[in-house]
Amino acid sequence: xxxxxxxxxxxxxxxxxxxxxxxxxxxxxxxxxxxxxxxxxxxxxxxxxxxxxxxxxxxxxxxxxxxxxxxxxxxxxxxxxxxxxxxxxxxxxxxxxxxxxxxxxxxxxxxxxxxxxxxxxxxxxxxxxxxxxxxxxxxxxxxxxxxxxxxxxxxxxxxxxxxxxxxxxxxxxxxxxxxxxxxxxxxxxxxxxxxxxxxxxxxxxxxxxxxxxxxxxxxxxxxxxxxxxxxxxxxxxxxxxxxxxxxxxxxxxxxxxxxxxxxxxxxxxxxxxxxxxxxxxxxxxxxxxxxxxxxxxxxxxxxxxxxxxxxxxxxxxxxxxxxxxxxxxxxxxxxxxxxxxxxxxxxxxxxxxxxxxxxxxxxxxxxxxxxxxxxxxxxxxxxxxxxxxxxxxxxxxxxxxxxxxxxxxxxxxxxxxxxxxxxxxxxxxxxxxxxxxxxxxxxxxxxxxxxxxxxxxxxxxxxxxxxxxxxxxxxxxxxxxxx
Numbered sequence: 001x002x003x004x005x006x007x008x009x010x011x012x013x014x015x016x017x018x019x020x021x022x023x024x025x026x027x028x029x030x031x032x033x034x035x036x037x038x039x040x041x042x043x044x045x046x047x048x049x050x051x052x053x054x055x056x057x058x059x060x061x062x063x064x065x066x067x068x069x070x071x072x073x074x075x076x077x078x079x080x081x082x083x084x085x086x087x088x089x090x091x092x093x094x095x096x097x098x099x100x101x102x103x104x105x106x107x108x109x110x111x112x113x114x115x116x117x118x119x120x121x122x123x124x125x126x127x128x129x130x131x132x133x134x135x136x137x138x139x140x141x142x143x144x145x146x147x148x149x150x151x152x153x154x155x156x157x158x159x160x161x162x163x164x165x166x167x168x169x170x171x172x173x174x175x176x177x178x179x180x181x182x183x184x185x186x187x188x189x190x191x192x193x194x195x196x197x198x199x200x201x202x203x204x205x206x207x208x209x210x211x212x213x214x215x216x217x218x219x220x221x222x223x224x225x226x227x228x229x230x231x232x233x234x235x236x237x238x239x240x241x242x243x244x245x246x247x248x249x250x251x252x253x254x255x256x257x258x259x260x261x262x263x264x265x266x267x268x269x270x271x272x273x274x275x276x277x278x279x280x281x282x283x284x285x286x287x288x289x290x291x292x293x294x295x296x297x298x299x300x301x302x303x304x305x306x307x308x309x310x311x312x313x314x315x316x317x318x319x320x321x322x323x324x325x326x327x328x329x330x331x332x333x334x335x336x337x338x339x340x341x342x343x344x345x346x347x348x349x350x351x352x353x354x355x356x357x358x359x360x361x362x363x364x365x366x367x368x369x370x371x372x373x374x375x376x377x378x379x380x381x382x383x384x385x386x387x388x389x390x391x392x393x394x395x396x397x398x399x400x401x402x403x404x405x406x407x408x409x410x411x412x413x414x415x416x417x418x419x420x421x422x423x424x425x426x427x428x429x430x431x432x433x434x435x436x437x438x439x440x441x442x443x444x445x446x447x448x449x450x451x452x453x454x455x456x457x458x459x460x461x462x463x464x465x466x467x468x469x470x471x472x473x474x475x476x477x478x479x480x481x482x483x
Contacts, residue, residue, distance in 0.1 A: 041069055042187055049194040055079060058198045059091035062191065066168070067093035070180050073147065073170025077155075078112040079195070080164050087112045087165050100412065107144060110137040112165040115152035121185055124150040145169065149177065151184055155192035163192045163199075236466030241459045243468075244393040246437075247430070248385050248405060250452040252378035253440065256350040258283060258358070260368040262341065264290065269360045271375070277349045283375055284360065286345040286368070291338060298335045305331055353379035356450050383441045383448050387419070387456045388434040391426060392475070396460045398422070403439055407454035417441060419458065 045065055052058035063075040074094070078087040089098055089109045098105055114137040115122055124138040124147075142150045149171040155164045168184065171177060265287035271277060309324035358375035360366075368374070385405055389397050399422060405415040422437045429436075439456070441448070 042183075042190065045069075045187070046190055046194050049191065049198060052198055055195060055199045056090055058195055060096075062195075063091045063093035070168065070183065071171070072168045072180070074168075076108045076112065076167040076169075078109060078164050078166070079199075080116075080162060085116050085162060087116055090164070104145065107137070107141045108167060111141050111150070111152055111167050114138065115165045115167070116154045116162060119154060121153040121181070122151070123181070141169070151181065153184060153188055155188055155195070157192040157196045158189055161196075163196050166191075236464060236469075238465045239462040240465050240468060242396060242461065242463050244389065244397060244458040244460060246387045246389055246393075246434075246456045246458065248387045248439075248454050248456040250407070250448050250450055250454075251384055251386055252353075252356065252380060252450050253382045253384050254351070254353075255356065255376055255378035255450075257373050258347050258350070258375040258377065260286065260347075260370060260372045260374060261344045262286070263370045264345070264368060266360065266364055266366050266368055266374075269364055271355050271358070273355050273357060273359050275355050277352065277355060277377060279349055279352045281349045282346055283349055283355075283358075284347045286347070288342055288345050291342045291345065295335065295338045295342065298331060298338055302328060302331045302335065347374065349375075349377050351377055351379065353377050378450065380449070383450070384420075385415075385417070385439040385441060385454075385456065387437040387439055387458070388429045388432070389422070389437055389458070391433045391435065392472075393458075393460075394422075394426075394435045397435075397437070397458055399437075402459045403437075403456050404459070405439070405454055405456045407448075407452050409452050409454075415441070 045062065048061050048065060049058045052061055059077040059079065063077055066072070066075045074092060076089060076092045078089045080087050087109065089100070089105050089112065092098065092105070092108070100106070114135065118134050122135055122138060124135055124142050126135065138150050138152065141147065147169040150167070150169050152165060152167040154162050155166060156162055166184075168180070171180060266284065267287040268285040269283075270285075271281075271283050277283065305324055305327045309321050309328060312318070312321035312324055354377070356376040356378050360374060387403065387405075397419070399419050401419050403417055403419055405417065407413070407415070417439045420438045420440045422435055424435075426433050426435050428434075437458075
């Protein structure tokens with residue numbers, strides 16, 4: 001249904017108004033009056049949608065308008081990706097931004113997706129004239145948020161293509177439930193067509209601008225071409241921020257490694273990766289059999305040396321007694337070292353935090369080399385992102401510059417921060433010479449884990465657009481020429 005068709009119906013209804021007036025106070029007249037009001041509202045709504053510059057803006061205007069007009073608690077609209085039936089929440093009345101991790105948004109998206117699967121107008125609670133099966137998400141949403149009424153339907157354009165879905169929750173007691181349902185069903189097609197038109201206009205504005213410039217250049221030939229070249233040349237001098245694209249990895253700010261103090265057998269493992277441990281907590285034990293044997297032997301040697309000392313004293317051979325006493329003291333020191341070594345075979349956490357690495361549950365009985373890393377312990381309340389700055393960009397980057405990070409694990413989440421410091425010495429990362437920059441993050445709300453990889457874009461100083469576009473090719477040409 002197009003806007004022109006609605007206008008034609010409205011004009012025809014107005015022309016017939018004298019005949020309608022004769023039936024004043026009749027139910028038929030009231031029904032026609034409601035239809036006229038709905039047509040006028042729909043025309044106004046379509047006009048607002050078509051005046052929007054983006055699909056998201058059109059959906060936001062749509063939800064805010066319908067919330068007020070229909071008197072419902074909330075209106076939600078979702079759009080489908082191109083050539084798919086996967087619907088994503090795009091706008092919610094009264095909300096300027098959409099948090100996809102919000103429980104209300106997640107459950108609303110499930111309702112929209114269920115509406116597309118049902119492929120018809122749906123209502124909860126169900127009535128005799130509405131569908132009963134396949135509305136589990138509708139029921140859960142209405143129960144969770146206390147909605148006395150819940151309506152939904154897919155949005156099909158004039159060609160029958162599904163472009164999205166919408167949902168209406170919470171109908172006021174003084175509103176006509178039947179009139180709301182009629183309006184929703186009548187508005188589906190024109191609203192879907194209007195939103196689709198806005199999306200196509202948004203998508204093709206750049207192509208239309210280029211096409212317009214080319215047409216003008218062909219018509220005016222030399223003059224237009226000269227003006228176009230002049231505009232392009234002037235545009236190359238526009239200052240824009242240089243963007244350095246870098247790889248990055250998430251690491252804890254503080255971390256400690258627990259290593260094997262001596263070569264030996266791993267006797268027992270008491271923690272697993274991801275477990276929270278306190279400072280001094282026992283993590284693992286090494287086999288103490290060999291050390292205990294050495295302790296027993298040392299104690300036997302001390303007893304023997306003490307016995308010889310006592311015999312020399314009884315025989316009044318004081319010189320040899322003194323030597324025997326020194327031997328006892330030396331053996332006692334060796335015994336103390338063995339006891340200390342036995343204590344060090346109990347591996348304890350040097351700090352409080354999480355066990356980041358060290359899955360040794362199946363390694364009990366394995367032979368360990370001295371200095372072999374067994375555990376990594378780190379507190380996860382504060383994380384740092386290590387950004388690998390390419391060598392050719394190092395001279396343009398400095399601390400305090402803003403950086404935007406997208407991690408592979410959270411592609412829809414943009415992390416904004418600033419560079420804290422840059423290592424003065426380069427490193428080899430993935431066979432490339434880079435300088436590592438530190439970006440400090442407060443992880444109280446982000447929930448990052450060590451080892452996550454992603455891409456960072458550092459916003460450097462402003463340079464002419466031509467410099468940004470042709471600096472690298474120019475440098476590569478000079479390098480190829482051997483300059």
